[in-house]
Amino acid sequence: MSIIIVDDNATNQIIIKAILNKAGYEDLKIASSAMELYSILDLESNSIAESNVDLILMDMMMPEIDGLEACKRVLQTERYKDVPIIFVTALGDSNKMAEALDAGASDYVMKPINKMELLARIRSSLRLKQEMDWHKERDKQVKFKLELAKKVQRNVLSQPIHDDNVDISAIYQPSTELAGDFYSWYRIDDNRYGVILLDMMGHGISSSLVCMYISSVLKDTITRITEPDLVMQELNRYMNQLYKKEELLNYYFTAIYLVLDTKARTIQYVNAGHPPGKLIIGDQVTLLTEGCCAIGLFENIKIDKASLSYLDEMKIILYTDGLSESLGENEEAKLDTLINQLVGQAPGEHAATVREFVTEQSSEDQKDDICMVMIATK
The missing domain is CATH 3.60.40.10 (PPM-type phosphatase domain)
Structure with missing residues (x-):
């Protein structure tokens, strides 16, 4: 599983990485800002390659571009539109949380981080991602078979x-x-x-x-x-x-x-x-x-x-x-x-x-x- 941790605080990066490593998640990338995240995802390219990330853990408050704006930008990119994004934030504002979910986030975790809660929400989001990936692959196979059937019918x-x-x-x-x-x-x-x-x-x-x-x-x-x-x-x-x-x-x-x-x-x-x-x-x-x-x-x-x-x-x-x-x-x-x-x-x-x-x-x-x-x- 490939997970990107986006947080401008180095301490938070270390804590989250340690929790995930201990839980068996080894393919981790770190970004200290939204712009670094964009670079990792190569958002500026016109690539149509499949998504190479399974989950993004996003801080809400970051300099220059905040988490909400970054979330919207990532999910607007076709190859990343189904990637789950979990906000990890110290904000307790329910309006902000609702805004985050409206922006397309799949979940959120409050700071200080509760290890069990974080891992549970990650597992839940990854299960949903796997389910979506299965349906996407199945849709591809159905589309291929329909195309073949169309050719047979025309012939x-x-x-x-x-x-x-x-x-x-x-x-x-x-x-x-x-x-x-x-x-x-x-x-x-x-x-x-x-x-x-x-x-x-x-x-x-x-x-x-x-x-x-x-x-x-x-x-x-x-x-x-x-x-x-x-x-x-x-x-x-x-x-x-x-x-x-x-x-x-x-x-x-x-x-x-x-x-x-x-x-x-x-x-x-x-x-x-x-x-x-x-x-x-x-x-x-x-x-x-x-x-x-x-x-x-x-x-x-x-x-x-x-x-x-x-x-x-x-x-x-x-x-x-x-x-x-x-x-x-x-x-x-x-x-x-x-x-x-x-x-x-x-x-x-x-x-x-x-x-x-x-x-x-x-x-x-x-x-x-x-x-x-x-x-x-x-």
């Missing part, structure tokens, strides 16, 4: 498709480290593509884990079953496997899943409680609303599959509610304005357009994940 998202038949791409702006929105697409055969966009209930770790669970079965489900209503039934079965009667909450997601056949020029889809996607052919806009309730809410659900056809080039735009909610009032009109801008652009320009549009329309921080999938036939 399982589908990459854009730009081939002779179709362009499929997505815009993804998660609101937190781990998101509940997920999209994926697979080429079923030479002419058919299965595309899904889903929005998992909630945010953060639990939603992300359920997304990863669904992503692990998507490829097999989409390429093996293909039919939108049967795919949704299968995903509902998987979601119900997570349900436990003793839990008050069961997981669910909204989604749009569609199968695009570029040869037959047909679109078969199911909308499971999701914001309606938009099929755009020339100036005509068709909302993709047919389907069922959210997936995972009930063990058995009735699913209606819808079919559409097109002759000329068409575009489909799917989005999660995080996008529309981020636009504030008159969200439908604003969403139409955004979509009109996107329809005339190349896929590589879409992300910047969405970011700029959302930033212009919203005065608040992003509260929900924003995700949009765009499909265009050739």
Whole structure:
């Protein structure tokens, strides 16, 4: 344990050092003023290194800079903000003691020093410091694992498709480290593509884990079953496997899943409680609303599959509610304005357009994940 004794009186330094040495504390440093303390701590540097001190014993009354000012200055430095400071003082003024605690001190001991009291308060402060250090280390590990999980989550998202038949791409702006929105697409055969966009209930770790669970079965489900209503039934079965009667909450997601056949020029889809996607052919806009309730809410659900056809080039735009909610009032009109801008652009320009549009329309921080999938036939 590294302890710094700050006192302008040499006798007090000797007494405190002797008490601590006898109690087994050997890593001790002495400072006769606040400026010497600043020098030991190297406060003037911009170092981001971890704190190299576990406790500071501080005299209240010192020349030039008193203990209160020194305490505030030390605790304002990021790497020392959690270091416990115990005032050792002859002042019996309760107002001064309250001021010391308000300044961030963890405790105080009155002079003349009672050895047992001093050691007890030191042990108490050091236990708290160890507890805080443990939590800080644990937070670091959690942050590292969250970063790893975020990378894994991003890596399982589908990459854009730009081939002779179709362009499929997505815009993804998660609101937190781990998101509940997920999209994926697979080429079923030479002419058919299965595309899904889903929005998992909630945010953060639990939603992300359920997304990863669904992503692990998507490829097999989409390429093996293909039919939108049967795919949704299968995903509902998987979601119900997570349900436990003793839990008050069961997981669910909204989604749009569609199968695009570029040869037959047909679109078969199911909308499971999701914001309606938009099929755009020339100036005509068709909302993709047919389907069922959210997936995972009930063990058995009735699913209606819808079919559409097109002759000329068409575009489909799917989005999660995080996008529309981020636009504030008159969200439908604003969403139409955004979509009109996107329809005339190349896929590589879409992300910047969405970011700029959302930033212009919203005065608040992003509260929900924003995700949009765009499909265009050739």
